[in-house]
Amino acid sequence: MTAVNFRFFDRANCPKELFEFRYAIYIEEMHRRQFYACHDTRTIIDPLDETGRQLVGFSGGEIVACVRANLLRDGPVGDYFGFYGMDRIDPASAMRSSICTRLMVRPDFRKTQTPIDIFKALYDFAIDNDVESSYMDCNAPLVRFFKKFGYQFLGVKTHAEYGDVSIMRLDHLDFERLVRIGSPFAEQASRALAARMPSITAAE
Numbered sequence: 001m002t003a004v005n006f007r008f009f010d011r012a013n014c015p016k017e018l019f020e021f022r023y024a025i026y027i028e029e030m031h032r033r034q035f036y037a038c039h040d041t042r043t044i045i046d047p048l049d050e051t052g053r054q055l056v057g058f059s060g061g062e063i064v065a066c067v068r069a070n071l072l073r074d075g076p077v078g079d080y081f082g083f084y085g086m087d088r089i090d091p092a093s094a095m096r097s098s099i100c101t102r103l104m105v106r107p108d109f110r111k112t113q114t115p116i117d118i119f120k121a122l123y124d125f126a127i128d129n130d131v132e133s134s135y136m137d138c139n140a141p142l143v144r145f146f147k148k149f150g151y152q153f154l155g156v157k158t159h160a161e162y163g164d165v166s167i168m169r170l171d172h173l174d175f176e177r178l179v180r181i182g183s184p185f186a187e188q189a190s191r192a193l194a195a196r197m198p199s200i201t202a203a204e
Contacts, residue, residue, distance in 0.1 A: 002059045004058065004064060004114050007056055008053055008054065008056075010052075011049055014049070014054050015056070015063075017063055018066055022044040023037060024042075025106070027044070048080075048101065051074040053068065053069045054066060059109070065114050066103070069126075071097075071131060072095050098131045122134075133172060135169050137157070137159060137167050139165060140166055148182075148183065152171075154166075175192055
């Protein structure tokens with residue numbers, strides 16, 4: 001299988017094929033209810049795309065995976081702010097947080113390294129951009145998968161499009177825990193911890 005290369009895009013330079021990929025996965029494959037699906041253009045584009053950072057995986061010139069990160073400091077995240085319980089944390093912490101949505105992997109890549117690699121790329125992005133925590137939701141069968149990364153289960157809520165979903169949160173800066181549980185982020189967390197040690201020592 002051809003290697004997967006990942007690239008970040010903002011709204012201005014995002015390829016239209018990404019929005020077609022979403023439609024193919026959510027509508028044609030999964031038959032999911034989607035408020036923002038356009039059946040004329042066969043695309044899904046929603047308001048969070050305006051400030052979202054799109055991480056897209058390419059293989060053989062085709063899109064095979066994607067996920068979107070919205071940093072709260074870049075703009076509001078609509079109903080997700082309350083849905084993920086971010087209205088209950090202090091404003092400063094909220095501004096150092098992000099949400100993760102629109103995760104999709106093409107069927108023939110789901111049992112490969114791709115689902116892990118796209119999250120590892122997203123973790124690097126978070127560390128590089130001083131994002132301390134990330135929130136997301138998933139269906140119940142995926143809770144165990146994301147817990148292996150270090151995500152913590154916050155509870156179950158009813159999503160307007162997807163029904164009952166599990167709310168998950170990742171503390172990007174809890175490096176020691178990520179290493180201890182053997183998270184796929186462990187190597188990255190170890191490097192980040194080592195890079196911060198000199199500044200911590202100097203402060204002491």
